[in-house]
Amino acid sequence: MHLTYQENWDIIKKRLTLLWDREIYDRPCVAVTAPLDPGRPYIEEKPVSQEDLKRYYTDPEQILARNLERFEKTYFGGDALPCVFPYFGTGGHAKYLNPEVVYQPDTIWIQPAFSDYDGFSFEMEPDNPVFLKELETIRFLAKEGQGRFFVSPPDNCGSYDGIYQLRGTQDFFTDFLEEPEKLRRAGNQMIDLLMDTGNRIFDAIYENNDCGCVHGWMNTWCPGRQMQLQCDISVMLSPAIFREFLLEELERTSAWLDHAVYHMDGIEQLRHLDYILRVKGIHMLQWVQVTGQPPITCFPEELRKIQAAGKAIVAQVSKKQLEPLLREVAPEGFLFLVTDAASKEEALEIENYMAKHSFRRRLF
Numbered sequence: 051m052h053l054t055y056q057e058n059w060d061i062i063k064k065r066l067t068l069l070w071d072r073e074i075y076d077r078p079c080v081a082v083t084a085p086l087d088p089g090r091p092y093i094e095e096k097p098v099s100q101e102d103l104k105r106y107y108t109d110p111e112q113i114l115a116r117n118l119e120r121f122e123k124t125y126f127g128g129d130a131l132p133c134v135f136p137y138f139g140t141g142g143h144a145k146y147l148n149p150e151v152v153y154q155p156d157t158i159w160i161q162p163a164f165s166d167y168d169g170f171s172f173e174m175e176p177d178n179p180v181f182l183k184e185l186e187t188i189r190f191l192a193k194e195g196q197g198r199f200f201v202s203p204p205d206n207c208g209s210y211d212g213i214y215q216l217r218g219t220q221d222f223f224t225d226f227l228e229e230p231e232k233l234r235r236a237g238n239q240m241i242d243l244l245m246d247t248g249n250r251i252f253d254a255i256y257e258n259n260d261c262g263c264v265h266g267w268m269n270t271w272c273p274g275r276q277m278q279l280q281c282d283i284s285v286m287l288s289p290a291i292f293r294e295f296l297l298e299e300l301e302r303t304s305a306w307l308d309h310a311v312y313h314m315d316g317i318e319q320l321r322h323l324d325y326i327l328r329v330k331g332i333h334m335l336q337w338v339q340v341t342g343q344p345p346i347t348c349f350p351e352e353l354r355k356i357q358a359a360g361k362a363i364v365a366q367v368s369k370k371q372l373e374p375l376l377r378e379v380a381p382e383g384f385l386f387l388v389t390d391a392a393s394k395e396e397a398l399e400i401e402n403y404m405a406k407h408s409f410r411r412r413l414f
Contacts, residue, residue, distance in 0.1 A: 054199070055124070055198065056130070062129045062271075063260065067271075070309055072362050073383075077404055077407065078382070078384055078385075079129050080400060082127040082128045083130050083397070085123060086394060091123065094120070098155070100152070100153050103153035104153055107137060107153060107158060110190040113134065114194055117199070121199060127398065127401055128404065129385070131200055132198070132199040133264050134191050134199060134200070134266070136187060136191060137204060139157070139204075140157065140158075140205045140208065141205070142212075143243050143247055144212030146243065147171070150163070159215065167229060167235075170216075172239035173239070174247070181247055188204070188254045200255075203263065206247065207313070208283075209237055213233070213237060213240055226295065238298075238302075245303075259271070262274060267387075268364050269364075270334070272308060279303050281296045284296055284318075289322055300332065305331050310334075312329075313338065315338045323355070323356075334364055336365065345371065354379060363385070364385045367387070368388070372400070381407050
């Protein structure tokens, strides 16, 4: 298969496929992008008004146009993939139950929708207009992408994160103590909703993605189906509550997928790491470097623990972090997303550096 903006897809496909098994094809994986012309980089200006932001997030023509401009101005180095990530909100499947949202330049907030679990339906009607519009947009992008770029599934992840938005902050956290069974039932209904709608989304992008699935901003690809799993609210929960409620979500959703990545957003989630590593269907963890927290290089023992459990790691790192990470952690199963290359020349330097860390080779 040929991609307009990435001529090395056939080799990249081999590297990214082996990544899930923590194997190296010819070098450790690295995805690095840079402006083709440093004097004219792609700069995205987001609108401000609710009306304009709605069009920005939902209009398929706008989504396509700005991504094509980004592709045209970008060098996709190493294993970097040209991919459109249609963002409709994090925990976006909650929006199928309540379409009232607030658009912001960097996110979409789904508004609280209920105060009584018994009086709220967690089942989606077959002709739900929000879902059908998003599915239509995804199909449009996949049709336009044939032979040019990939299309990622949207950020429909984190079913308890979705309930958190629908319920409201204060009530949601007291529900773990005061309404545990109703909350658990709602959580499983949200997972059912994720799977039912997710099956149709995966079908819409499967052929365009070379009979597989790519994650838009983690740059992972696999044959079959993948997505990120997340429990961002777990930064405010005890390990006991995580085990009792959220572990079931991870086990159900990862069993539904061919490959699953757990999005670990913040070092507060390290207290849940042992439980996350026990989930067989989770094959990779994404380590997020949160602003104000110690960098990933401060946690070599935790990274080695993740690898010892048979999980790969994906992380967005800076150029200066590559050497200490590869010194402390086995490069097998480690995909770096390097985003700070200022030019194609610097990106090539990073690619060459990673090539020197090829310790074994497995041919197909």
